[in-house]
């Protein structure tokens with residue numbers, strides 16, 4: 622559904638994206654990476670808001686550089702910092718987006734807005750001005766507007782920032798339902814969201830593609846390399862030799878979780894890796910050792 626073909630982006634001689642190439646099919650796809658990795662830059666190129674310096678992206682076979690207007694007809698986009706005019710009500714904002722998406726019939730627009738507000742639990746705020754919304758409510762309105770018009774590709778840049786746990790679960794249920802007929806791309810730092818929702822992911826690092834694969838295959842990279850142990854606090858120095866995932870001091874003991882190619886101490890027990898462990902292992906340079 623989406624082909625990213627050798628995409629590079631340079632601004633003021635700085636290489637923001639370096640020859641990125643991977644593809645995304647139907648379902649929920651996670652785009653991960655540290656701050657400044659290039660996730661937003663890539664999302665903005667997909668959303669036709671920023672031209673690539675080299676390469677191209679094809680969405681449903683259509684080039685974003687050659688046919689941006691056409692691509693915009695079937696994508697929805699939540700930018701990293703969603704701003705809506707504070708004097709508009711939620712319904713007015715969604716109505717505007719629906720008109721821009723070509724829903725000309727007033728009754729159809731009303732039905733679509735009612736559905737999208739309900740999905741993000743804002744039905745009772747629709748007639749209120751956006752300036753009265755909390756940060757999380759604005760974010761949910763941003764999610765709602767991205768789905769208006771039933772686009773086949775939805776780009777969500779850090780969608781769960783500011784959502785409380787209940788709303789985060791509601792969001793996960795929404796994208797699980799919508800992903801049956803769409804490609805949904807989540808750019809996020811929230812690894813538990815990716816673990817819970819995504820089948821495939823890509824990991825960017827300083828503008829380059831470090832990894833692309835299924836969540837399961839990335840977990841497996843750290844298989845047999847994640848260890849937990851309880852050690853006396855006076856042996857703290859031992860940890861300096863390892864990639865430590867977690868350390869908690871309890872009395873005179875340290876409860877630790879770490880990555881090591883082989884059993885680090887006698888008392889350590891191998892545990893099943895999570896996605897976070899797999900990503901930590903990869904980003905720690907293990908792939909390039």
Ligand SMILES: Nc1ncnc2c1ncn2[C@@H]1O[C@H](COP(=O)(O)OP(=O)(O)OP(=O)(O)O)[C@@H](O)[C@H]1O
Pocket residue numbers: 632633635637654655656657658659660661662663701
């Ligand atoms: N307009 C710009 N001019 C120059 N450099 C930029 C511009 N926009 C982004 N950058 C740089 O490009 C790099 C990638 O930024 P980008 O926002 O795409 O990263 P990100 O992965 O989304 O980061 P975060 O997780 O912090 O949102 C960063 O080093 C950033 O400083």
